[in-house]
Amino acid sequence: MKYIRAQGIEEQEYYYFEVDDEMIAYRQVTLMNDCYKLSIAPEFYLAEGEIECFEGDEDISQEQFNEIWDKAVASYRVGWEQVKLDYAPGTLVNGIIRMFYPQGVIIQLSDRAYAVADSEELRTHTRPELMYPGYLVQGVIAGYDDNNLWLVLEHCTVSDEGVIER
Template sequence: MNYFMACPEPGMGTWYFEVDAEGVAYRQIVVEEDGSWVTSNQKHEQYHFMLAEHPIDLDDPYYENIAKTQFEELWSRSLQATMEKWQKIKSILPVGMKIEGEIEAFFPQGTLVNLFKQQAVGLADTAELSKTSPPEKMYPRHKLTATVKGYDEVNQWVVLEHAYMV
């Protein structure tokens, strides 16, 4: 993975990215001018799930290389801010529990699922979901059911298995 920062323009804060060798973003942090944060792992009221939609040109001088440790330190600070909520989510969504939700977004890691009742984000395997779902239902707001498989501690997502559209 590669790590970058950029300052798009005055008033837009500082943007941090974790990208793969092709420039595809996996995690993103925006530190706003007022000190607030927007992270790609949590749904934001205004920005939804913010993650670069197109690969980043790794050779573009607009993006400044940063150390992985710098990115991880910021990411860790963002996770700490939501740790109490994350621990509660894990306690109410044990492994093996059947859940319902709806498709929220598609990320490189998989399909993000809004688990409304628990106010949590689930992660389903997009390839597996595609095998059991008609293409016309592979869009945001379509409902699905799944089973809790485990937890993605890096993103504070509930990992799902046996997901299928309802």
């Protein structure tokens, strides 16, 4: 992974990206006037497509990125620890597809709990017309993604009963 600090258009606006070799963002922090927007819940503020670097943007270390990331997600940590207590590994859960990220399919389990499932695995046994936001997913909690504050699901199936909105 590569880490970038980019100057925004506005004064005191900065973007911090974790990107892969193809410049696709996996994690993002937007900082404007001491307010953070994150690529995790509840904001889900992640650049779509390839990140383009401009004059003044700079590479930063993973440590520098993680420092700003940890500061930005600090207010969500207590809630995340409760989610982990509420959703033990091995638990069968239901949720709704909300979006597709480079890490996988993002599934909302409750107002405060989100999970990620492997996109390729899900596509291998799901009809293409069901791979859209709003469809019901059932899966088993396999673990936790403590960076993104997501539960990790496996053995997922998508229901063809129609789109559900919460």
